[in-house]
Amino acid sequence: MSKLASADSGVPTLAVSTVIFTLRPNQAGAMQLAIALVRRIKKPYLGLWALPGGPLSMNEDLATAASRNLLETTGLHPRYLEQLYAFGNLDRSPNDLAEDRVVSIVYWALVGSEEAAEAVEGENVQWFWADQLDPLAFDHSLIVEYALWRLRNKLEYSRLAHGFLGERFTLAQLREVYEAVLGRALDPGNFRRMVQGNGAVVATSERLEGTRHRPPKLYRYDSSIDLTDQGPLNTGERK
Amino acid sequence: MSKLASADSGVPTLAVSTVIFTLRPNQAGAMQLAIALVRRIKKPYLGLWALPGGPLSMNEDLATAASRNLLETTGLHPRYLEQLYAFGNLDRSPNDLAEDRVVSIVYWALVGSEEAAEAVEGENVQWFWADQLDPLAFDHSLIVEYALWRLRNKLEYSRLAHGFLGERFTLAQLREVYEAVLGRALDPGNFRRMVQGNGAVVATSERLEGTRHRPPKLYRYDSSIDLTDQGPLNTGERK
Numbered sequence: 001m002s003k004l005a006s007a008d009s010g011v012p013t014l015a016v017s018t019v020i021f022t023l024r025p026n027q028a029g030a031m032q033l034a035i036a037l038v039r040r041i042k043k044p045y046l047g048l049w050a051l052p053g054g055p056l057s058m059n060e061d062l063a064t065a066a067s068r069n070l071l072e073t074t075g076l077h078p079r080y081l082e083q084l085y086a087f088g089n090l091d092r093s094p095n096d097l098a099e100d101r102v103v104s105i106v107y108w109a110l111v112g113s114e115e116a117a118e119a120v121e122g123e124n125v126q127w128f129w130a131d132q133l134d135p136l137a138f139d140h141s142l143i144v145e146y147a148l149w150r151l152r153n154k155l156e157y158s159r160l161a162h163g164f165l166g167e168r169f170t171l172a173q174l175r176e177v178y179e180a181v182l183g184r185a186l187d188p189g190n191f192r193r194m195v196q197g198n199g200a201v202v203a204t205s206e207r208l209e210g211t212r213h214r215p216p217k218l219y220r221y222d223s224s225i226d227l228t229d230q231g232p233l234n235t236g237e238r239k
Numbered sequence: 240m241s242k243l244a245s246a247d248s249g250v251p252t253l254a255v256s257t258v259i260f261t262l263r264p265n266q267a268g269a270m271q272l273a274i275a276l277v278r279r280i281k282k283p284y285l286g287l288w289a290l291p292g293g294p295l296s297m298n299e300d301l302a303t304a305a306s307r308n309l310l311e312t313t314g315l316h317p318r319y320l321e322q323l324y325a326f327g328n329l330d331r332s333p334n335d336l337a338e339d340r341v342v343s344i345v346y347w348a349l350v351g352s353e354e355a356a357e358a359v360e361g362e363n364v365q366w367f368w369a370d371q372l373d374p375l376a377f378d379h380s381l382i383v384e385y386a387l388w389r390l391r392n393k394l395e396y397s398r399l400a401h402g403f404l405g406e407r408f409t410l411a412q413l414r415e416v417y418e419a420v421l422g423r424a425l426d427p428g429n430f431r432r433m434v435q436g437n438g439a440v441v442a443t444s445e446r447l448e449g450t451r452h453r454p455p456k457l458y459r460y461d462s463s464i465d466l467t468d469q470g471p472l473n474t475g476e477r478k
Contacts, residue, residue, distance in 0.1 A: 010297050014253050014342055058249050058340060062327040085472070086325045086344045088301040101297060103253055103344070105325045142471060149470035231388035232381060233324070 012088065012101045016065040017053025017140075019084065019108040019147040020074060022116035023164050023180050024127060031113065031180045032129055035144060036074050037136070039124040044094050045137035049128070051144070053104065066107035075120040078109035080163035082230070084147055092139045108147045110163030131183055155181050159200050159221045168218040170208055171195060195219075251327065251340045255304040256292025256379075258323065258347040258386040259313060261355035262403050262419050263366060270352065270419045271368055274383060275313050276375070278363040283333050284376035288367070290383070292343065305346035314359040317348035319402035321469070323386055331378045347386045349402030370422055394420050398439050398460045407457040409447055410434060434458075 020036040037049040052073040056065050063081060070078055088103035111119070121127065130148060135141055154160050161177040175191045195201050202222050207215040259275040276288040291312040295304050302320060309317055327342035350358070360366065369387060374380055393399050400416040414430045434440050441461050446454040 012253055012295055012297060014251055056251055056327070056342070058251060059329065061329055062325060062342070083324060085322060086301060088295070088344070090298065090300055103295070103301070105327070105342070105344075145471040146469075153470070230385075231392075232384040 010101075012103045014056045015053050015102050015104045016056050016062055016069065017051040017104050017106045017143070018066045018069040018073075019051060019106065019144060020070055020078075020111060021108065021130070021147075021151060022111040022119075022127070023113045023177060024116060026129075031176050033131070033148075033180050033183070034116070034127040035130045035133070036111075036119070036125065036127055038073060039126075040137050041124065048137040049126075049134070050137035051106070051140050052125075053106075056105070062105055063107065066109065069107075070109050070111070073120070073125055074111065074116075075118070076111050076115050078163075079112050079115075080110040080160065081107055082109075084108045084143070084150060087139060087143060089139070104143075106143055106147075108150065110160070112166070113164055114166070152182060162221050168204060168206060168220055170216040170218060171201075172216065174201065174219065249340075251342045253295045254292050254341050254343045255295050255301055255308065256290040256343050256345045256382070257305045257308040257312075258290060258345065258383060259309055259317075259350060260347065260369070260386075260390060261350040261358075261366070262352045262416060263355060265368075270415050272370070272387075272419050272422070273355070273366040274369045274372070275358070275364065275366055277312060278365075279376050280363065287376040288365075288373070289376035290345070290379050291364075292345075295344075301344055302346065305348065308346075309348050309350070312359070312364055313350065313355075314357070315350050315354050317402075318351050318354075319349040319399065320346055321348075323347045323382070323389060326378060326382060328378070343382075345382055345386070347389065349399070351405070352403055353405070391421060401460050407443060407445060407459055409455040410440075410458060411455060413440065413458065 022034050022036075023031040024034045026032045036052065038052045040046050040048050040050050052069045054065075054069065056062070060068070062083065066081060067078060070076060070081075084106045086103060086105045090101070093100055093102065116127070119127070130144070133141065133144065136144065151160070155178065161174055161181075164177050165173060171192055172188075174195065175186055175188065178191065179186055200222055201219045204218045204220055206218040208218060209215065261273050261275075262270040263273045265271045275291065277291045279285055279287050279289050291308045293304075293308065295301070299307070301322065305320060306317060309315060309320075323345040325342060325344045329340070332339055332341065355366070358366070369383070372380065372383065375383065390399070394417065400413055400420075403416050404412060410431055411427075413434065414425055414427060417430065418425055439461055440458045443457045443459055445457040447457060448454065
């Protein structure tokens with residue numbers, strides 16, 4: 001199996017990184033999709049922003065390492081966590097010294113908006129709007145682009161929006177999540193019919209507390225439906 | 240980032256493995272989904288069957304390593320190759336010595352039926368029916384189960400069946416691929432309407448050569464439709 005190996009005796013380093021999504025209010029008060037990034041404090045790409053991550057340690061599961069990235073970066077726990085992809089192209093680092101090769105197994109995570117408001121921020125850890133990113137270190141721009149694509153695709157056929165919301169929500173709040181993730185306005189009437197038609201969201205007997213004359217009804221996700229379907233891995237990974 | 244690291248100085252080994260699918264005729268002459276496996280010739284799991292794979296070498300891309308697995312195991316090149324998942328649970332090997340931990344980045348591949356008939360076979364490399372496997376080494380039974388799930392899901396919304404067929408095929412041949420992968424008979428009339436309705440398959444002016452009075456029409460896939468969509472990775476991975 002090793003006949004293609006080069007003369008050097010090195011092996012690729014294995015790292016785990018995490019794309020952390022949340023919704024945060026923008027200056028106009030509308031929810032907008034944001035990503036947590038860390039600033040590089042060493043070469044290569046010194047000073048650029050990058051996905052949080054680090055080497056996989058010997059006694060950690062992959063998902064545990066991804067959760068730890070999230071906790072160490074933001075002080076938060078994920079509402080949803082899924083493996084995205086393993087990135088291992090030879091040219092993903094500008095430094096072509098063979099001993100620097102890193103293969104990154106990347107996860108993506110959703111953090112609730114309320115928790116995200118409490119998140120750690122600092123000079124070297126910040127939230128950025130997902131659709132307004134400058135070029136990131138390494139191949140991280142491509143990784144974020146792929147994570148966004150996966151998030152937008154999954155939103156349409158799963159109850160993934162739950163990862164940003166509380167247990168109870170109005171249809172307007174749910175629509176706001178869809179609008180923030182998809183990056184476009186949705187017609188309220190069409191959205192209501194879509195949601196009520198697919199059956200994943202059920203009305204509760206409660207209404208939003210407030211001062212309005214006719215407060216909107218609160219909904220919840222049908223818990224008998226999986227947050228998102230990974231088939232055999234749904235049980236296999238939790239053994 | 241290393242505060243959870245154990246006292247030992249080891250790092251997990253990175254391996255690449257490949258689930259190789261093809262269609263082969265069974266004793267009744269019908270096409271059936273098969274997987275190429277290799278026999279373990281060392282411990283652990285000595286004598287059991289496993290997915291082909293090996294350590295990632297320093298100068299190989301992940302997909303290149305997966306193709307090499309396929310070539311070394313069967314002598315064949317893939318018609319289709321896609322990353323499946325990275326498996327890295329701490330308990331995936333029975334040997335709980337920390338220095339034996341392996342993280343496997345797994346690909347799945349489709350090999351054309353005609354090529355598969357020429358494939359290398361031997362005492363330690365054989366094709367098995369995908370739905371009649373005995374327990375495999377390590378967590379490879381779970382990996383195969385997940386690969387089957389992915390294949391069956393993707394078949395329904397992509398032109399993946401192409402990976403088993405030639406450039407031109409009859410609707411009966413296409414239906415045979417679907418039946419083999421899904422493991423159940425399909426109504427010919429409904430299948431024809433489904434295929435003609437989704438627009439991915441277009442009729443050619445040719446007909447199957449043979450002795451029949453009215454030979455069936457040959458179809459081809461519309462090449463403007465991606466074999467299967469991975470969004471930004473479609474270009475990103477080929478850079």
